[in-house]
Amino acid sequence: MKITQSVVIEVRQVKKMYKSGDSFITALKPADVTFNRGELTLIMGPSGSGKTTLLSLIGCVIYPSEGEVLLNGKVVSSLSENELAEIRLNTIGFVFQAFNLLEPLTALENVMQPMILQNISLKEAKGRAELALKKVGLGERMGNLPKKLSGGQKQRVAIARALVTNPEIILCDEPTASLDVKSAGVIMEELKDLAHSGKAVIIVTHDLRLRKFADRIIYVEEGQVSNTISNEEDYK
Numbered sequence: 001m002k003i004t005q006s007v008v009i010e011v012r013q014v015k016k017m018y019k020s021g022d023s024f025i026t027a028l029k030p031a032d033v034t035f036n037r038g039e040l041t042l043i044m045g046p047s048g049s050g051k052t053t054l055l056s057l058i059g060c061v062i063y064p065s066e067g068e069v070l071l072n073g074k075v076v077s078s079l080s081e082n083e084l085a086e087i088r089l090n091t092i093g094f095v096f097q098a099f100n101l102l103e104p105l106t107a108l109e110n111v112m113q114p115m116i117l118q119n120i121s122l123k124e125a126k127g128r129a130e131l132a133l134k135k136v137g138l139g140e141r142m143g144n145l146p147k148k149l150s151g152g153q154k155q156r157v158a159i160a161r162a163l164v165t166n167p168e169i170i171l172c173d174e175p176t177a178s179l180d181v182k183s184a185g186v187i188m189e190e191l192k193d194l195a196h197s198g199k200a201v202i203i204v205t206h207d208l209r210l211r212k213f214a215d216r217i218i219y220v221e222e223g224q225v226s227n228t229i230s231n232e233e234d235y236k
Helices: 051-058 081-090 107-117 122-135 151-163 181-196 208-213
Strands: 007-020 023-036 039-044 066-071 092-095 169-173 200-205 216-221 224-226
Touching: 007 051, 007 200, 023 039, 023 051, 023 066, 023 200, 023 216, 023 224, 039 051, 039 181, 039 208, 051 169, 051 200, 081 092, 092 151, 107 122, 107 151, 122 151, 151 169, 151 181, 169 181, 181 200, 181 208
Parallel strands: 039 200, 039 216, 092 169, 169 200
Antiparallel strands: 007 023, 007 066, 216 224
16 A cells, blocks of 8 residues: 655755866756655656766765755755764665675675674574565575676665665666666566565656656756656657
């Protein structure tokens, strides 16, 4: 059963600029967006459009040049680096395109890492990590090092790691990029189920095929956030 939606993240007139030599580049033009619990939101845009910048802002990874980011009604864009790190650890689960797995550790040990940082006992961390890996179809690969896994399998480990701490918000940057069509569908259905269980799931992608899984779609094109797509050819 789908739960009632409520706002968990809000950006108010958020703008991001980067200095380049003597000038500034605007990566994201002023935007007002809300993200809800119980909803899977796609942030779509061509390469270099500003969609990952928006994801980094709502994930408390970077500070806005202007405007505010609110989490559960509290302004977080003015907090210290340490306070933002605490939010990222306890409230947000991240899935990156580049996997960001620790090469010397097994799949199981990689998934255990966020819980170890939270001072959860090794016994509980191991049990929860095993369950998370079984959920993404890697029950037989727990002892494998990353170098023994395919790209798609590495991404599944990364997704299991993001889910294992039961975060309120799950942010994904191209989570299906390394998966075949069938595996991508399985992962997207899992992420949609998580959203409908009460989490805010926000996915950055340029893959128009993923639109069918979304409750809501936001488009970012040339740094401008909108609810409509300009040209589908730009996404190919």
